[in-house]
Amino acid sequence: MRDFSPELDELRRRVDDARGYLRVDDARVRLAELEADASRPDLWDDPEKARAVTTELARVRDDVELVDGLDGTVSDLETLFELGREEDDDSVEPDIDKGVVELRARLDQLELRALFTGEYDERDSIVSISAGAGGTDAQDWADMLLRMYTRWAQRRDFSVELDDRNEGQEAGITSATFIVKGRYSYGMLTAEKGVHRLIRISPFDANARRQTAFAALDVVPVLEATEEPEIREEDLRIDTYRSSGAGGQHVNVTDSAVRITHLPTGIVVSCQNERSQLQNKAKAMQILAARLAERQRAERQAEIDKLSGEKRDVAFGSQIRTYTLAPYQLVKDERTRYETGNVEAVLDGDIDGFIEAWLQWRRRGE
Numbered sequence: 070m071r072d073f074s075p076e077l078d079e080l081r082r083r084v085d086d087a088r089g090y091l092r093v094d095d096a097r098v099r100l101a102e103l104e105a106d107a108s109r110p111d112l113w114d115d116p117e118k119a120r121a122v123t124t125e126l127a128r129v130r131d132d133v134e135l136v137d138g139l140d141g142t143v144s145d146l147e148t149l150f151e152l153g154r155e156e157d158d159d160s161v162e163p164d165i166d167k168g169v170v171e172l173r174a175r176l177d178q179l180e181l182r183a184l185f186t187g188e189y190d191e192r193d194s195i196v197s198i199s200a201g202a203g204g205t206d207a208q209d210w211a212d213m214l215l216r217m218y219t220r221w222a223q224r225r226d227f228s229v230e231l232d233d234r235n236e237g238q239e240a241g242i243t244s245a246t247f248i249v250k251g252r253y254s255y256g257m258l259t260a261e262k263g264v265h266r267l268i269r270i271s272p273f274d275a276n277a278r279r280q281t282a283f284a285a286l287d288v289v290p291v292l293e294a295t296e297e298p299e300i301r302e303e304d305l306r307i308d309t310y311r312s313s314g315a316g317g318q319h320v321n322v323t324d325s326a327v328r329i330t331h332l333p334t335g336i337v338v339s340c341q342n343e344r345s346q347l348q349n350k351a352k353a354m355q356i357l358a359a360r361l362a363e364r365q366r367a368e369r370q371a372e373i374d375k376l377s378g379e380k381r382d383v384a385f386g387s388q389i390r391t392y393t394l395a396p397y398q399l400v401k402d403e404r405t406r407y408e409t410g411n412v413e414a415v416l417d418g419d420i421d422g423f424i425e426a427w428l429q430w431r432r433r434g435e
Contacts (some may be wrong), residue, residue: 189290203282208237220418227251260427263389270398297358
């Protein structure tokens with residue numbers, strides 16, 4: 070019978086490592102505390118605190134159950150191997166081999182968590198896409214990116230809330246803002262922040278010439294209400310307008326869409342997909358608070374870098390990735406040098422390879 074000992078020993082070590090970087094022993098203690106809090110009859114007297122408790126409880130329980138499940142799977146494979154070896158039963162080899170492959174794949178995904186070191190990496194994310202240079206091609210490219218990230222989120226069972234979408238004049242979009250809800254959404258999408266370049270034969274050029282188009286992606290973490298910076302009413306200009314739509318019986322005939330301009334910084338946010346003006350304003354204020362907090366963090370980091378003499382490349386406005394559709398097929402990240410020729414899969418949301426390569430690159434401090 071084939072000797073699976075080296076593979077099983079490797080899997081056992083990786084599960085033990087996961088127990089360490091997920092701090093499962095501490096999580097078990099915290100789980101007991103949270104379960105006690107969640108069982109209190111007066112928990113929902115304070116809805117905000119109750120939501121915080123139940124959210125953390127689900128997260129901590131997920132970590133504990135995940136590692137316990139992996140540990141149990143390794144134990145089952147070890148037992149099956151020992152029984153097969155004792156009885157010289159080769160028939161169990163396919164089952165062990167299949168179990169090893171599946172467990173290794175699960176551990177590969179789990180080990181990404183060890184790369185999330187940022188304060189907000191576990192949070193949901195607010196994502197904005199805007200068309201850049203390239204005219205109609207750029208607007209079409211921005212729409213293609215919106216589809217790509219929506220498909221990526223669906224692949225990971227994340228939910229997507231589209232809050233604002235501004236249509237282009239001929240095709241595509243000029244901009245869009247959406248919220249991606251899922252654990253580590255912000256940590257993963259941070260890898261995508263920057264300018265994305267598309268090279269292709271333009272479908273909008275009568276002479277079928279090759280064109281280059283640009284679109285930018287920005288992402289900030291969703292904040293808890295207690296973390297949001299104070300925003301003074303006198304610092305805001307609030308405009309209402311009619312929500313855009315496909316027309317017909319569903320066209321919006323009231324000025325329910327909201328655009329908020331933060332006068333001191335010039336930050337502009339808008340929301341048009343909620344049912345009422347009040348709901349759109351509340352969502353726009355949440356997005357504004359998140360962007361202001363991100364701006365404050367960036368300013369603090371810039372001051373620290375200035376004092377320490379550290380030099381950093383400016384991320385925003387720099388080209389991070391090139392998607393070439395003609396004369397050849399290639400998607401290449403300019404930071405990590407990770408690349409793939411399967412452009413169709415990438416544009417359909419298969420971008421995990423790029424995200425993992427960036428997380429590894431960031432950990433190396435390059």
